[in-house]
Amino acid sequence: MRKYGFYTLMVVMSIICEVGNLFAQNPIILDQFTADPSVRVFDGKVYLYPSHDILAKPGKGRQGWFCMKDYHVFSSKNLTDWRDYGVILSQNKVKWVDSTLYSMWAPDCVFRNGKYYFYFPAPARNSAFGKGFSIGVAISAKPYGPFTPQPEPVKDVHGIDPCVLMTPDGQTYMYWAQGKIYVAKLKNDMLGLATEPRVIEGLPEKGLIEGPFIFERKGIYYLTYPHVQNQTERLEYAMADNPMGPFKVMGVLMDATPDCWTNQNSVVKFQGQWYLFYHHNDLSPHFDKNRSVRIDSLFFNPDSTIKKVIPTLRGVGITDATRKIQIDRYSRKSQQGISIAFLDSLNTFKGWKTILSASNAWIQYNKVDFGGKLKWINVKALSKTGGVLQIRLDKINRPVIARIKIPVTNTWTVFHSPLLAFHSGIHNLVVQLMDDKNVAIDWVSFQ
Numbered sequence: 001m002r003k004y005g006f007y008t009l010m011v012v013m014s015i016i017c018e019v020g021n022l023f024a025q026n027p028i029i030l031d032q033f034t035a036d037p038s039v040r041v042f043d044g045k046v047y048l049y050p051s052h053d054i055l056a057k058p059g060k061g062r063q064g065w066f067c068m069k070d071y072h073v074f075s076s077k078n079l080t081d082w083r084d085y086g087v088i089l090s091q092n093k094v095k096w097v098d099s100t101l102y103s104m105w106a107p108d109c110v111f112r113n114g115k116y117y118f119y120f121p122a123p124a125r126n127s128a129f130g131k132g133f134s135i136g137v138a139i140s141a142k143p144y145g146p147f148t149p150q151p152e153p154v155k156d157v158h159g160i161d162p163c164v165l166m167t168p169d170g171q172t173y174m175y176w177a178q179g180k181i182y183v184a185k186l187k188n189d190m191l192g193l194a195t196e197p198r199v200i201e202g203l204p205e206k207g208l209i210e211g212p213f214i215f216e217r218k219g220i221y222y223l224t225y226p227h228v229q230n231q232t233e234r235l236e237y238a239m240a241d242n243p244m245g246p247f248k249v250m251g252v253l254m255d256a257t258p259d260c261w262t263n264q265n266s267v268v269k270f271q272g273q274w275y276l277f278y279h280h281n282d283l284s285p286h287f288d289k290n291r292s293v294r295i296d297s298l299f300f301n302p303d304s305t306i307k308k309v310i311p312t313l314r315g316v317g318i319t320d321a322t323r324k325i326q327i328d329r330y331s332r333k334s335q336q337g338i339s340i341a342f343l344d345s346l347n348t349f350k351g352w353k354t355i356l357s358a359s360n361a362w363i364q365y366n367k368v369d370f371g372g373k374l375k376w377i378n379v380k381a382l383s384k385t386g387g388v389l390q391i392r393l394d395k396i397n398r399p400v401i402a403r404i405k406i407p408v409t410n411t412w413t414v415f416h417s418p419l420l421a422f423h424s425g426i427h428n429l430v431v432q433l434m435d436d437k438n439v440a441i442d443w444v445s446f447q
């Protein structure tokens with residue numbers, strides 16, 4: 001322990017043992033790639049059924065393209081802590097799937113007649129089922145599997161990205177994509193079509209449309225879908241008062257980005273708030289076929305249209321102050337003297353660091369729950385110059401609750417310092433560099 005003038009600093013060299021990959025911010029899953037999120041609420045929990053991107057290897061999938069051999073399912077009670085149940089279905093467990101193609105694309109799952117029906121697109125090994133993608137069904141007694149696949153895909157459905165809607169009057173419809181969006185009613189057994197597939201009218205004529213998601217709110221059916229208006233996919237939505245349309249395109253739900261060609265979404269209401277689940281290539285900036293699921297809040301206008309969702313790194317949920325707060329998933333930051341980089345560019349799953357490199361540079365992370373009484377701050381930092389950090393609550397010009405001198409260090413180290421003041425409840429956290437030095441921060445926590 002050493003004295004540093006106006007405060008006491010304890011330096012503890014720690015070998016940090018990271019516990020799991022729980023993540024309150026975007027992207028939400030950090031230990032694998034996840035894409036095309038289909039999200040459902042079952043028994044008060046949110047279940048996330050994403051595609052599972054992997055990297056193709058020689059003889060295993062097509063290099064430079066989507067590569068998916070199985071599905072995982074995740075659940076959460078608070079949108080902050082996610083549990084991974086592992087593989088619920090893999091291509092080599094489905095008799096009709098061509099498992100040389102590694103193409104288990106965007107799935108969906110619904111609960112009906114006491115069972116969970118998991119719908120997934122994949123290419124069939126037998127041309128009798130048609131060329132291109134078919135859609136299969138696997139059934140389970142639990143939302144997290146194990147799922148048992150049907151021996152054959154759904155008859156007369158050719159395409160990708162199934163989404164199943166259950167209307168308040170008990171009808172079920174399946175939507176899927178094949179350049180356009182198709183819809184058909186499902187039979188009661190959920191395994192076959194009750195009506196001929198038909199194209200949803202009223203959607204854009206040009207630019208690939210795929211990944212349909214449909215939900216109902218106050219008697220209005222909202223169809224959301226990715227559409228290539230320019231170079232890459234943006235999310236759009238259309239509204240109708242009937243599940244089969246006619247739909248009217250209402251506008252853009254999320255703008256396209258140049259970095260990731262695809263985007264895919266689902267919209268869900270959980271504990272009174274609407275959320276948009278979507279994906280971006282956060283963990284794979286140089287290869288956009290390895291994607292990661294994100295969440296942001298979604299809001300309706302008084303006339304029932306949807307406000308455009310602006311993607312954030314902060315995501316949703318409240319972060320407990322005693323957890324490792326990943327300030328690189330920031331809400332706001334100063335214009336200068338801040339950059340975000342991977343902790344290890346060769347293993348992006350390790351996450352990011354914040355680099356403060358100018359006097360008064362700051363970064364703000366919203367919605368931290370400080371609970372009842374906390375006395376210390378912990379900062380995991382690395383600095384070749386040393387530097388002094390100030391911690392404030394709420395915003396940059398608010399009172400300082402801690403000061404920490406980060407000494408010169410060549411290894412990631414956790415530094416502890418007593419709080420100068422404590423304010424209970426939920427606050428934004430601001431970390432500011434006081435001098436023209438260079439300090440990298442992995443995370444901040446309180447105890």
Ligand code: FUB
Pocket residue numbers: 035036051066105106160161210211262263264
């Ligand atoms: O994940 C493979 C495909 O990319 C999906 O099925 C599409 O919607 C697009 O996200």
